Amino acid sequence: MSDAQPPQPFVPKAAISRLSLYLRELQQLIRNGDERTSSTKLGALLGFTDAQVRKDLAHFGQFGTPGIGYRCADLIDAIRAILGTNRPWPVAVVGMGNLGRALVGYGGFAQQGFKITVGFDVDPRMVGSTIENIPVHHLDELAKITAAAGIKMAIMAVPAAAAQQVADRLVQAGIEGILNFAPVTISVPNAVSQVGVDVAIELEQLSYAIVTKLQNS
Amino acid sequence: MSDAQPPQPFVPKAAISRLSLYLRELQQLIRNGDERTSSTKLGALLGFTDAQVRKDLAHFGQFGTPGIGYRCADLIDAIRAILGTNRPWPVAVVGMGNLGRALVGYGGFAQQGFKITVGFDVDPRMVGSTIENIPVHHLDELAKITAAAGIKMAIMAVPAAAAQQVADRLVQAGIEGILNFAPVTISVPNAVSQVGVDVAIELEQLSYAIVTKLQNS
Numbered sequence: 287m288s289d290a291q292p293p294q295p296f297v298p299k300a301a302i303s304r305l306s307l308y309l310r311e312l313q314q315l316i317r318n319g320d321e322r323t324s325s326t327k328l329g330a331l332l333g334f335t336d337a338q339v340r341k342d343l344a345h346f347g348q349f350g351t352p353g354i355g356y357r358c359a360d361l362i363d364a365i366r367a368i369l370g371t372n373r374p375w376p377v378a379v380v381g382m383g384n385l386g387r388a389l390v391g392y393g394g395f396a397q398q399g400f401k402i403t404v405g406f407d408v409d410p411r412m413v414g415s416t417i418e419n420i421p422v423h424h425l426d427e428l429a430k431i432t433a434a435a436g437i438k439m440a441i442m443a444v445p446a447a448a449a450q451q452v453a454d455r456l457v458q459a460g461i462e463g464i465l466n467f468a469p470v471t472i473s474v475p476n477a478v479s480q481v482g483v484d485v486a487i488e489l490e491q492l493s494y495a496i497v498t499k500l501q502n503s
Numbered sequence: 504m505s506d507a508q509p510p511q512p513f514v515p516k517a518a519i520s521r522l523s524l525y526l527r528e529l530q531q532l533i534r535n536g537d538e539r540t541s542s543t544k545l546g547a548l549l550g551f552t553d554a555q556v557r558k559d560l561a562h563f564g565q566f567g568t569p570g571i572g573y574r575c576a577d578l579i580d581a582i583r584a585i586l587g588t589n590r591p592w593p594v595a596v597v598g599m600g601n602l603g604r605a606l607v608g609y610g611g612f613a614q615q616g617f618k619i620t621v622g623f624d625v626d627p628r629m630v631g632s633t634i635e636n637i638p639v640h641h642l643d644e645l646a647k648i649t650a651a652a653g654i655k656m657a658i659m660a661v662p663a664a665a666a667q668q669v670a671d672r673l674v675q676a677g678i679e680g681i682l683n684f685a686p687v688t689i690s691v692p693n694a695v696s697q698v699g700v701d702v703a704i705e706l707e708q709l710s711y712a713i714v715t716k717l718q719n720s
Contacts, residue, residue, distance in 0.1 A: 300517070302711050306704040310688070369707045370714030377706070384605035389702070391601055394663070394686030398703040399710070439709055446611070462716070463709030465702070469611030471527070479712035481705045485606070485682070486615040487523040488698045489594070490586045492656055492680030493616070494519050495696035497587030499679070 301342045302369075307332055308339065309365045309398075312358045324355035371399035378432055378461070380452055381443035382407040382422050385467060389441060390418045400439070404431060425452070429459035439463040446470045453480075518559045519586075524549055525556065526582045526615075529575045541572035588616035593652055595678075597669055598660035599624040599639050602684060606658060607635045617656070621648060642669070646676035656680040663687045670697075 325336040350356035405422040449468035542556040567573035622639040666685035
């Protein structure tokens with residue numbers, strides 16, 4: 287049983303990230319042949335308490351049956367409805383260097399509802415080509431092509447020095463969500479959502495863990 | 504003035520991530536010619552309260568001067584000491600496809616203290632080559648080479664199907680920190696730290712933000 291309500295404002299960002307983690311574990315449970323799960327089991331798989339799982343889900347409605355738990359397939363559908371991934375999202379990639387090409391060839395998005403449908407670059411050797419069946423256009427065509435294709439989401443795989451300029455063009459083109467891989471902070475209007483991927487931040491988590499362990503051992 | 508103490512256990516993971524963000528902003532302030540900052544200014548740059556900034560730093564000691572603030576260079580040194588990035592970290596990359604090659608060519612790590620020094624693959628066309636001056640070895644040589652080079656950190660840029668097997672080999676080779684780009688959860692012993700990068704999680708943050716905005720408008 288699921289009874290998803292429209293997302294509420296003021297849900298902590300971290301709770302939204304955890305929805306993604308719950309979704310991944312539920313998809314894994316289904317692949318393992320498990321039709322049902324519980325907040326205790328789901329939490330244990332991720333190192334969270336059962337209370338945390340229930341609290342995160344309670345932001346969005348009433349899910350599952352007390353004492354019985356959740357049907358995995360129903361909870362997957364509910365979370366995808368909350369995250370907006372119950373319908374496909376076409377995504378543009380700007381910057382078709384190694385990273386852009388890696389993203390185009392990466393299988394992990396499509397199963398979550400995100401499909402890279404077009405690439406952009408300014409390099410004349412790239413423009414007009416196709417990479418993994420994805421056409422690469424000149425950045426000057428951004429607004430025209432994203433508007434025609436209804437693309438609201440873009441991934442920036444450009445050098446740091448070009449990041450703000452590309453972000454400005456994405457905003458002008460009507461893009462509403464930007465995933466930025468460049469190792470710099472970009473400024474966008476409040477109406478545009480952005481998340482940054484700074485891989486060094488993840489490495490710093492690891493170095494911290496390793497040096498802390500050394501100091502405590 | 505900074506008086507960094509050894510990292511304490513039980514610091515929230517999110518606080519460690521925020522240290523990385525403070526570090527980035529401090530580095531940007533220095534580039535802008537700002538020698539001093541305050542918890543209020545640093546928080547405002549990142550959308551945090553000044554109390555949040557002070558609380559995060561207080562886990563690790565007493566920094567700055569009340570009423571005056573922080574010297575950016577001192578706080579940078581202190582945060583790098585906490586994160587363990589006051590000394591260079593050699594890093595291995597496993598999987599030299601587009602993603603591995605993008606990582607090797609990515610400039611954002613080195614300035615934070617991480618240097619990719621060796622790559623591994625099983626593809627005979629790759630093994631023995633150099634990519635961006637990084638030698639690529641066969642995965643069978645992992646333990647020998649990482650031990651000789653004192654490498655404790657590895658990035659996995661391998662397909663999902665190979666991820667657990669590669670993780671097992673990294674653990675056997677004595678790697679203590681793993682950054683996993685494959686879109687699957689890997690199991691490693693508690694003594695080994697791991698962080699996963701699942702780009703679809705970031706995209707789900709964006710789709711959530713976009714659909715929530717639509718519903719609220």
